[in-house]
Amino acid sequence: xxxxxxxxxxxxxxxxxxxxxxxxxxxxxxxxxxxxxxxxxxxxxxxxxxxxxxxxxxxxxxxxxxxxxxxxxxxxxxxxxxxxxxxxxxxxxxxxxxxxxxxxxxxxxxxxxxxxxxxxxxxxxxxxxxxxxxxxxxxxxxxxxxxxxxxxxxx
Amino acid sequence: xxxxxxxxxxxxxxxxxxxxxxxxxxxxxxxxxxxxxxxxxxxxxxxxxxxxxxxxxxxxxxxxxxxxxxxxxxxxxxxxxxxxxxxxxxxxxxxxxxxxxxxxxxxxxxxxxxxxxxxxxxxxxxxxxxxxxxxxxxxxxxxxxxxxxxxxxxxxxxxxxxxxxxxxxxxxxxxxxxxxxxxxxxxxxxxxxxxxxxxxxxxxxxxxxxxxxxxxxxxxxxxxxxxxxxxxxxxxxxxxxxxxxxxxxxxxxxxxxx
Amino acid sequence: xxxxxxxxxxxxxxxxxxxxxxxxxxxxxxxxxxxxxxxxxxxxxxxxxxxxxxxxxxxxxxxxxxxxxxxxxxxxxxxxxxxxxxxxxxxxxxxxxxxxxxxxxxxxxxxxxxxxxxxxxxxxxxxxxxxxxxxxxxxxxxxxxxxxxxxxxxxxxxxxxxxxxxxxxxxxxxxxxxxxxxxxxxxxxxxxxxxxxxxxxxxxxxxxxxxxxxxxxxxxxxxxxxxxxxxxxxxxxxxxxxxxxxxxxxxxxxxxxxxxxxxxxxx
Numbered sequence: 001x002x003x004x005x006x007x008x009x010x011x012x013x014x015x016x017x018x019x020x021x022x023x024x025x026x027x028x029x030x031x032x033x034x035x036x037x038x039x040x041x042x043x044x045x046x047x048x049x050x051x052x053x054x055x056x057x058x059x060x061x062x063x064x065x066x067x068x069x070x071x072x073x074x075x076x077x078x079x080x081x082x083x084x085x086x087x088x089x090x091x092x093x094x095x096x097x098x099x100x101x102x103x104x105x106x107x108x109x110x111x112x113x114x115x116x117x118x119x120x121x122x123x124x125x126x127x128x129x130x131x132x133x134x135x136x137x138x139x140x141x142x143x144x145x146x147x148x149x150x151x152x153x154x155x
Numbered sequence: 156x157x158x159x160x161x162x163x164x165x166x167x168x169x170x171x172x173x174x175x176x177x178x179x180x181x182x183x184x185x186x187x188x189x190x191x192x193x194x195x196x197x198x199x200x201x202x203x204x205x206x207x208x209x210x211x212x213x214x215x216x217x218x219x220x221x222x223x224x225x226x227x228x229x230x231x232x233x234x235x236x237x238x239x240x241x242x243x244x245x246x247x248x249x250x251x252x253x254x255x256x257x258x259x260x261x262x263x264x265x266x267x268x269x270x271x272x273x274x275x276x277x278x279x280x281x282x283x284x285x286x287x288x289x290x291x292x293x294x295x296x297x298x299x300x301x302x303x304x305x306x307x308x309x310x311x312x313x314x315x316x317x318x319x320x321x322x323x324x325x326x327x328x329x330x331x332x333x334x335x336x337x338x339x340x341x342x343x344x345x346x347x348x349x350x351x352x353x354x355x356x357x358x359x360x361x362x363x364x365x366x367x368x369x370x371x372x373x374x375x376x377x378x379x380x381x382x383x384x385x386x387x388x389x390x391x392x393x394x395x396x397x398x399x400x401x402x403x404x405x406x407x408x409x410x411x412x413x
Numbered sequence: 414x415x416x417x418x419x420x421x422x423x424x425x426x427x428x429x430x431x432x433x434x435x436x437x438x439x440x441x442x443x444x445x446x447x448x449x450x451x452x453x454x455x456x457x458x459x460x461x462x463x464x465x466x467x468x469x470x471x472x473x474x475x476x477x478x479x480x481x482x483x484x485x486x487x488x489x490x491x492x493x494x495x496x497x498x499x500x501x502x503x504x505x506x507x508x509x510x511x512x513x514x515x516x517x518x519x520x521x522x523x524x525x526x527x528x529x530x531x532x533x534x535x536x537x538x539x540x541x542x543x544x545x546x547x548x549x550x551x552x553x554x555x556x557x558x559x560x561x562x563x564x565x566x567x568x569x570x571x572x573x574x575x576x577x578x579x580x581x582x583x584x585x586x587x588x589x590x591x592x593x594x595x596x597x598x599x600x601x602x603x604x605x606x607x608x609x610x611x612x613x614x615x616x617x618x619x620x621x622x623x624x625x626x627x628x629x630x631x632x633x634x635x636x637x638x639x640x641x642x643x644x645x646x647x648x649x650x651x652x653x654x655x656x657x658x659x660x661x662x663x664x665x666x667x668x669x670x671x672x673x674x675x676x677x678x679x680x
Contacts, residue, residue, distance in 0.1 A: 003196065009203055009207045010207060012207070013206050013210055016210070016315055017315055019318075020314040020319070021314050021318075023318045024250070024317065024318055024353055025349065025353075027340065027344070028321055028347050028353075029347045029349040029352065029353050030344050030348060055348075280504055281501070281504040282507075284466065284498075284500065284504065288464050288493055288496070288497060289493070289497070289517070290521075290522065291518075292490070
C-alpha cells in the first residue's frame with residue numbers, strides 16, 4: 001500500500017515534469033529552427049554590419065531560413081564578412097539575390113533580409129560556399145540624421 | 156608569519172583531502188555491478204523523498220518569481236515602449252538563470268539539508284555500521300539511490316520551475332497589466348531557442364544536481380555522530396552547496412553565453 | 414581447544430592516541446566470552462577490529478583461520494556474513510517495521526520466496542519474544558524491546574559469531590534478565606560463539622565461560638570466571654570488586670591538592 005502510494009506520487013512528479021518540458025518546447029521555445037537540420041553556408045560582405053551578431057536570423061520575407069554563424073573582417077579590403085548557415089530546405093536562391101541588414105522595429109534586433117533575385121537561363125543558383133555580392137549595409141541612425149541635416153542645409 | 160603560511164597550507168591540504176575523499180565515496184557508491192531490481196524500489200522511495208517532497212516549494216517559488224519578473228520587467232520595458240519584449244525577458248531569465256539556480260538553492264535547503272541530516276543520523280545511531288556488519292555496503296545501499304534521485308529530480312524540478320514561472324509572468328503581464336497576449340507568446344517564441352536557451356539551462360541544472368547532492372551526501376556521511384556534529388554538517392551542506400552553485404553558475408554562464 | 418577468533422600482538426592507535434599495545438587473546442568456539450575493562454579502554458574497538466571495520470597498525474586478527482585485515486572488500490563482506498554484531502543502540506532501521514528489519518539481512522543475502530522469509534522472521538521474533546511486535550516501528554519500542562528486536566535481526570542469517578556491544582547498558586533489571594537469558598540460550602541452542610562486551614560484572618560473570626579483562630592498552634587477565642576470582646593482579650581484583658580506589662586511581666592526575674587551592678589559579 002505504502003509502496004503503491006509512493007509510486008503513484010513519483011508518477012505524478014514525473015508527469016508534471018514532462019508536462020513542463022512539453023510546455024517549454026511547444027509554447028516557449030522555437031523548435032522549428034531553420035538551422036537545426038542540415039545546412040549550407042553562404043557568405044556576404046557588407047560595408048557596415050551595424051548591430052548584427054552571431055546567431056542573428058536570416059529571413060526571406062519574414063520567414064527565418066537560417067542564422068548568422070560567424071562574423072569576421074576580410075583581410076584584404078577590411079570589410080566585414082558574414083558567414084550564414086541556411087537550411088537545405090531553402091536551397092536554390094538565384095545568384096542575383098541580395099542581402100540587406102535590417103532592423104525589426106525601431107529598437108528591435110538586427111537581421112539579414114535575403115531578397116531573392118530574378119531567375120533567368122544564364123542565372124546560377126547559390127551553392128554551398130558561394131558569396132552574395134549584392135548587399136546593402138546596416139542603416140546607422142547617426143549617419144542618417146547627419147545626411148538629413150546636410151540635405152536640409154543644402155536647400 | 157610561519158603560522159600564517161602553515162594555516163594556508165593546512166587548509167589547502169584539508170580541502171584537497173576532502174575533495175579526494177568525497178570523490179572516492181562517490182566512485183565507490185556508483186561504480187560496481189548494478190542490481191536493477193533492488194535499486195528500483197530504493198530509487199522510487201528516494202525520488203519520492205527528494206523529488207516529490209520538494210515539488211510544492213519549487214512550484215510556489217517559481218510562480219512568485221515569474222510574477223515578480225513580469226511586474227518588474229513591465230515597469231522597466233514600458234518606459235521604452237517595448238512591453239512586447241516582456242515575454243522573452245521573463246522566459247530567458249528563467250530558463251537561463253533563475254530556473255536552474257533558484258531550484259538548486261531551494262533544493263539544497265529543502266532536500267540537501269534533509270539528506271545530510273538523515274545520513275548523519277544513520278551514522279550516529281550506528282545504522283551505517285550495522286549495515287556494514289550485515290555485509291551490505293552502505294555506500295551502495297544508502298548513498299547511491301539518494302545520489303541518483305537528486306540527479307534525476309533536480310533538472311525535472313528546474314523545468315517545472317521555469318514553466319510555472321513563465322506562466323506567472325504571463326499571468327501578471329498579460330492578464331493583469333494588459334500586454335498583448337499574442338505578442339507575449341510570439342515574441343517569446345521567436346527569441347527563445349530550444350538548443351541555446353532551454354538545453355543550456357538543463358545542462359546547468361544537471362551540473363548543479365550533481366554538486367548539491369554530492370555535497371549533501373558527503374557531509375552527511377562524514378558528519379561527526381553527535382548532535383552538534385550533525386547540525387554543523389547540515390549548515391555546511393546549505394552554505395557550501397549555495398556557494399558552489401553560484402560560483403559554478405558564473406563559470407557555466409561564461410562558457411555558454413559569454 | 415578450538416578457537417574461532419585469535420588476536421595476536423595487535424597494535425592499534427586512533428590518530429596519535431594508542432589504544433592497544435600488544436593485545437593477544439583468543440575466543441573459544443561455542444562459548445560465551447566476555448570482554449571487560451574500564452570505560453574508554455577500547456572494548457568496542459576490539460569488536461570493530463574483529464568485524465574488519467577498523468584495521469590494526471600491526472598484528473593479526475584471525476577469524477576462523479583467516480586474517481581479517483588482509484581481506485579485500487568482497488572477501489571481507491563474505492566473512493561478515495558469518496558474523497553479526499548487536500550494537501549498543503540496537504541500530505534498527507528507523508524507516509522500517511520490526512518485521513522488515515529482521516527480514517532485511519535475509520532479503521539482502523538470499524533469494525528466498527516471501528513466505529519462507531516470513532516464516533524465518535516469525536521464528537526469530539518468537540525466539541526473542543517479539544512475534545507480536547512485528548508491525549511496530551522502532552520508535553514505538555522500549556529500549557529493551559529494541560535491543561531484543563535487533564538481536565532477532567542479528568541472528569536472522571544464523572551467524573557463527575555474534576558480538577554484543579554493551580548489551581546491558583541502560584537496561585532495567587527485567588530487560589537485563591531477559592537479555593542474559595537470551596544470550597545464554599541462543600549460545601547453547603544455536604551453537605553460536607558469543608562475545609559480550611560489558612562492564613556489568615555480575616551479569617557477565619553469570620553467563621561467561623571465558624573472561625578477558627582489558628586495561629592500560631593490554632590484556633591484564635584472561636580465563637574462566639573462577640580463575641579470575643583467584644587472579645593475583647591488583648587491577649583485576651579492583652575491577653571485579655568495583656573498589657573506588659586502587660591501581661586505577663580515584664583522582665584524575667593533578668597537582669597536589671593544597672598547592673592547587675592556595676595557588677589561587679583557575680583550573
